[in-house]
């Protein structure tokens with residue numbers, strides 16, 4: 147239950163003056179439903195109204211505050227013309243202009259002959275130091291009420307229907323209503339970093355005295371970013387500790403099964419594979435539960451690493467399971483793994499949603515009796531009627547879309563077992579912490595030797611004919627090519643049209659050596675197209691991104707991607723990973739549509755310069771920010787409101803250590819700081835983490 151002191155922070159926005167039902171609905175879309183959400187809606191600039199000048203001295207285009215008297219009113223002649231009020235001071239004249247003035251507002255706001263302060267953007271029209279004009283002043287107040295004009299006002303990201311003024315006012319009252327909270331940050335660090343309290347920092351950010359108060363690297367923003375990051379890391383640590391509290395067991399083996407498999411391999415393991423395997427061994431041997439993520443680029447050899455972990459479980463007399471996200475991938479894993487495991491005499495079974503009736507019963511019986519030592523499948527593995535004799539290890543493949551909660555649920559089903567998660571999505575180190583902070587992370591950061599680098603070129607789409615010429619030459623040398631068409635997320639229809647149009651264009655030139663595959667085709671048609679490309683007469687596969695997962699055609703050495711600027715770099719990297727699998731040189735052409743923004747240019751340059759998935763992901767993070775890199779909106783992963791990891795990456799590391807320390811010395815958050823930290827968790831909506839504590 148949320149503590150009472152936080153109630154004002156979670157009051158609905160409608161409770162703020164100036165925010166009615168309609169505005170509240172708009173605000174909720176903009177930042178969230180409660181006062182705390184409004185406070186976490188960060189300003190991205192300021193309007194400085196401190197410049198008070200005479201009319202004659204007002205610079206063109208600046209925001210100024212003037213003291214003026216109205217001389218004469220000029221109501222509009224027609225509905226479309228503006229309402230003008232001529233005003234003056236002892237230095238000159240300014241015309242104040244209103245479009246669509248509401249009723250007699252101008253007459254009331256600027257009565258003739260009475261002094262008023264007006265504040266807004268002033269512009270000059272006409273030749274040299276021409277006539278001054280102010281369109282819709284932001285403020286018009288009597289001179290006795292000058293305090294109603296804020297010296298410095300924040301600029302917020304807005305949405306249609308909400309003005310900056312409304313938001314400023316709402317935030318100010320929110321600041322007044324939100325009570326000061328006990329400090330949850332370490333006093334020593336606060337002193338060292340010169341940080342102020344949570345409320346004081348909120349105030350500095352929303353009521354700045356200088357533009358520099360808003361800087362992301364400034365003390366106020368850093369303090370709040372740190373709060374947000376600490377809440378995230380502490381929550382993950384608590385969840386992890388909770389999981390570890392569940393009984394685990396020590397699983398170890400001499401390595402006989404592994405040795406048998408190693409002997410059958412035509413290669414030796416890379417040092418990265420050996421390192422990761424020993425990290426896993428250590429976890430499995432420990433009496434607590436393993437929860438470890440293995441990150442490794444496509445082709446880095448994750449399968450063998452997973453198999454070795456499973457063999458340890460089997461040799462120790464238990465079972466192991468591997469869960470893949472789709473039937474196709476489960477099948478692929480089964481074929482690879484059962485072939486390797488056979489060398490050690492280990493029995494594997496496959497269980498997917500496709501198994502029905504008697505066949506399924508048979509498989510289930512094998513799993514129940516323990517005869518099946520390694521079980522591979524989809525989520526069908528964890529249905530209610532699947533019973534393992536003795537499951538010691540679960541490997542989950544490619545599940546970066548899995549949230550903490552699903553991982554918790556899965557591990558509950560796997561009894562006291564260890565869990566290994568494998569992903570090919572290169573996630574920058576900093577982000578890995580925020581999403582997988584509840585897991586240990588191992589990286590296979592080395593590819594097996596002998597892979598040929600892929601030559602990557604970046605070209606404007608206007609050179610399409612040249613590209614087709616180059617393609618013709620490549621085909622003449624016996625190569626095959628992928629041609630990936632634009633990705634317009636909002637509209638599948640446009641995607642298809644683009645792919646079909648390109649297919650026609652290429653067919654006109656290359657005839658029936660071209661095939662088309664896209665997500666809207668019937669499975670059989672698609673399979674046929676893929677098969678013709680993989681082993682038949684077709685040499686060009688035109689596709690939308692359906693080829694992203696699970697296609698393996700070693701003879702394909704050319705990858706052409708249109709509108710490369712629209713893809714995430716991680717996705718481009720995965721697509722490019724489809725080539726360079728055989729012994730021939732491969733090349734990738736990234737086509738873009740002009741004009742290209744600076745960021746887009748820089749991103750494509752990264753693709754040209756490196757093939758290291760992790761480096762690409764790090765660069766993408768710096769160039770675009772976290773939300774976009776992972777597509778967090780679609781994946782449901784958490785987004786930060788205050789912290790910006792391209793600026794606050796170091797804070798995240800500190801928060802990580804701090805969280806570990808806290809959970810070590812004060813696991814139930816009982817000390818004075820611990821109690822304050824509970825508030826922090828609630829404030830950032832980590833209620834589930836608080837619920838793992840013994841006493842609320």
Ligand code: ADP
Pocket residue numbers: 413414415416419442443444445446447448449450570594595
């Ligand atoms: P991924 O990490 O994408 O799952 P795989 O495990 O499928 O990669 O391995 C890709 C290919 O590399 C497989 O054909 C595998 O046999 C091979 N491979 C794995 N490890 C090595 C190694 N140490 N040396 C050479 N080839 C290897």
Ligand code: MG
Pocket residue numbers: 448449
């Ligand atoms: Mg794999």
